[in-house]
Amino acid sequence: MTTEKKFIVAIDQGTTSSRTIIFNHAGENVASGQLEHEQIFPHAGWVEHSPAEIWDNVRQTVGIALADAQINRHEVAAVGITNQRETTIIWDKNTGEAVYNAIVWQDTRSQDLVDRLAADGGPDRFRPIVGETLSTYASITKIMWILENVEGVRERAEAGDLLFGNPDTWLLWNMTGGVKGGVHVTDVTNASRTMLMDLKTLEWREDICEIAGIPMSMLPEIKSSSEVYGYGRKEGLLIDTPIAGILGDQQAATFGQACFQPGMAKNTYGTGCFMLMNTGTEPQMSENGLITTVCYRIGDQAPVYALEGSIAVTGSLIQWLRDNLEIVPTSPDVEALAASVDSNGGVYFVPAFSGLFAPHWRGDARGAIVGMTRYNTKAHIARAALEATAFQTREVLDAMEADSGVKLEELRVDGGMTANNLLMQFQADVLDTRVVLPEVAETTALGAAYAAGIAVGFWEGEQDVIDNWNEAKRWTPEMDAAERERLVRQWKKAVTKTLDWVDEDTAI
Ligand SMILES: Nc1ncnc2c1ncn2[C@@H]1O[C@H](COP(=O)(O)OP(=O)(O)O)[C@@H](O)[C@H]1O
Ligand SMILES: O=P(O)(O)OC[C@H](O)CO
Numbered sequence: 001m002t003t004e005k006k007f008i009v010a011i012d013q014g015t016t017s018s019r020t021i022i023f024n025h026a027g028e029n030v031a032s033g034q035l036e037h038e039q040i041f042p043h044a045g046w047v048e049h050s051p052a053e054i055w056d057n058v059r060q061t062v063g064i065a066l067a068d069a070q071i072n073r074h075e076v077a078a079v080g081i082t083n084q085r086e087t088t089i090i091w092d093k094n095t096g097e098a099v100y101n102a103i104v105w106q107d108t109r110s111q112d113l114v115d116r117l118a119a120d121g122g123p124d125r126f127r128p129i130v131g132e133t134l135s136t137y138a139s140i141t142k143i144m145w146i147l148e149n150v151e152g153v154r155e156r157a158e159a160g161d162l163l164f165g166n167p168d169t170w171l172l173w174n175m176t177g178g179v180k181g182g183v184h185v186t187d188v189t190n191a192s193r194t195m196l197m198d199l200k201t202l203e204w205r206e207d208i209c210e211i212a213g214i215p216m217s218m219l220p221e222i223k224s225s226s227e228v229y230g231y232g233r234k235e236g237l238l239i240d241t242p243i244a245g246i247l248g249d250q251q252a253a254t255f256g257q258a259c260f261q262p263g264m265a266k267n268t269y270g271t272g273c274f275m276l277m278n279t280g281t282e283p284q285m286s287e288n289g290l291i292t293t294v295c296y297r298i299g300d301q302a303p304v305y306a307l308e309g310s311i312a313v314t315g316s317l318i319q320w321l322r323d324n325l326e327i328v329p330t331s332p333d334v335e336a337l338a339a340s341v342d343s344n345g346g347v348y349f350v351p352a353f354s355g356l357f358a359p360h361w362r363g364d365a366r367g368a369i370v371g372m373t374r375y376n377t378k379a380h381i382a383r384a385a386l387e388a389t390a391f392q393t394r395e396v397l398d399a400m401e402a403d404s405g406v407k408l409e410e411l412r413v414d415g416g417m418t419a420n421n422l423l424m425q426f427q428a429d430v431l432d433t434r435v436v437l438p439e440v441a442e443t444t445a446l447g448a449a450y451a452a453g454i455a456v457g458f459w460e461g462e463q464d465v466i467d468n469w470n471e472a473k474r475w476t477p478e479m480d481a482a483e484r485e486r487l488v489r490q491w492k493k494a495v496t497k498t499l500d501w502v503d504e505d506t507a508i
Contacts, residue, residue, distance in 0.1 A: 011080070188222055291358065
């Protein structure tokens with residue numbers, strides 16, 4: 001049995017599935033395992049996951065990936081974790097059991113709590129400190145909801161028995177021993193999505209916790225994105241292996257895409273879309289509806305910040321066409337259906353299913369398909385659904401360019417929807433910017449692998465990431481400028497039709 005450390009294990013705990021990918025020193029994917037988990041929708045606007053199922057699936061995918069690669073823990077230099085951010089889990093440190101399901105980032109049940117916090121000082125009251133406007137997106141009101149609505153939880157939290165974490169923290173605690181000494185830690189990128197961390201000091205804000213009624217004993221210790229947090233538990237497949245990297249999934253993709261220079265940006269096209277632009281070592285506040293977030297921090301080096309445009313519904317709209325309208329058998333089939341017509345036929349589909357996130361932040365918006373005439377077919381709706389991803393991305397890029405003063409020459413892309421050639425060409429056309437896909441499509445897992453590998457000396461640093469990054473494909477703008485701006489004006493008009501929808505007459 002060899003003891004040479006040749007691999008890094010990356011765990012990517014996402015919204016729809018958990019993946020484990022094993023990378024070699026060249027940053028190549030050598031093996032993987034993936035399992036989907038149940039999406040629980042107890043009421044309109046509520047989205048939950050089972051924390052126990054997530055932990056179980058992650059353990060299984062580690063086993064599948066190790067078996068697939070035919071390697072054992074002795075060949076693994078370190079483990080990195082990346083995760084869906086904001087999603088909130090609270091559990092009992094004595095039993096290891098969650099007190100409630102994970103409340104997922106898309107969940108809008110905490111709107112009343114958002115309004116309550118905003119009543120004193122407005123929705124931007126914490127923004128200069130934490131980098132974002134109050135909305136149902138961040139963890140803060142999800143934690144408050146559990147504390148205020150699940151029986152007995154507040155008392156147990158105040159007694160010091162309960163722990164909070166996003167999926168990174170939940171997995172790390174379980175992987176390092178759980179009730180038998182699990183490590184209760186998060187990294188700066190995940191902490192920056194709670195609205196409880198001060199972006200400058202990188203510490204929890206006592207005053208915000210007090211206003212929200214969140215006992216600070218529940219909160220994990222905040223560490224960098226790249227250092228050894230703990231070691232695999234005795235009972236696990238990765239016993240004694242250092243767990244040495246944690247990044248929120250969108251920050252991990254930014255890292256894996258080697259966006260290390262201020263002004264470089266990536267967009268990930270998955271369930272939602274998340275564009276991040278590296279803005280350097282000082283947090284830059286947005287004037288245009290973007291989030292200021294920590295991009296990464298390597299050990300005790302200065303933190304690097306990003307501006308982020310988060311779009312709630314993109315790939316999930318294609319799933320909705322598949323599952324709810326049943327007009328395509330699988331998501332990839334949307335491309336052929338959309339390509340069967342040569343334009344959207346005047347149809348615009350604004351998928352404000354969870355309200356509108358960046359750059360609008362309108363919880364009162366709801367979805368609308370507008371511009372329909374009797375001429376239209378399901379193909380126009382499919383095309384409008386795909387185009388919605390590109391238009392929403394254009395709004396975010398406009399905001400990012402206005403905030404940063406950077407005219408983006410190239411957008412690096414990744415995620416499931418980048419397989420859609422029609423969408424990617426339309427994206428380049430609507431942005432008037434080159435769109436570039438790297439060879440390794442799993443940039444999220446790769447970013448977490450790099451963070452872990454750098455911490456243990458498997459890789460030396462950012463230059464290795466840059467050297468291993470290779471372009472696979474590019475789309476260049478072809479659309480006439482007048483046509484582009486006409487389409488964007490129509491899109492913006494469509495957006496106005498979705499606003500102010502939710503009021504006292506709205507049934508759900
Ligand atoms: N060829 C395609 N065209 C359009 N959408 C697609 C295509 N392939 C996958 N998708 C969408 O991409 C999403 C899956 O991408 P992925 O990066 O795995 O997402 P996540 O990490 O958010 O779970 C799904 O929402 C799916 O509908
Ligand atoms: O799991 P994903 O890829 O849909 O990403 C979710 C984001 O982290 C939510 O902020």
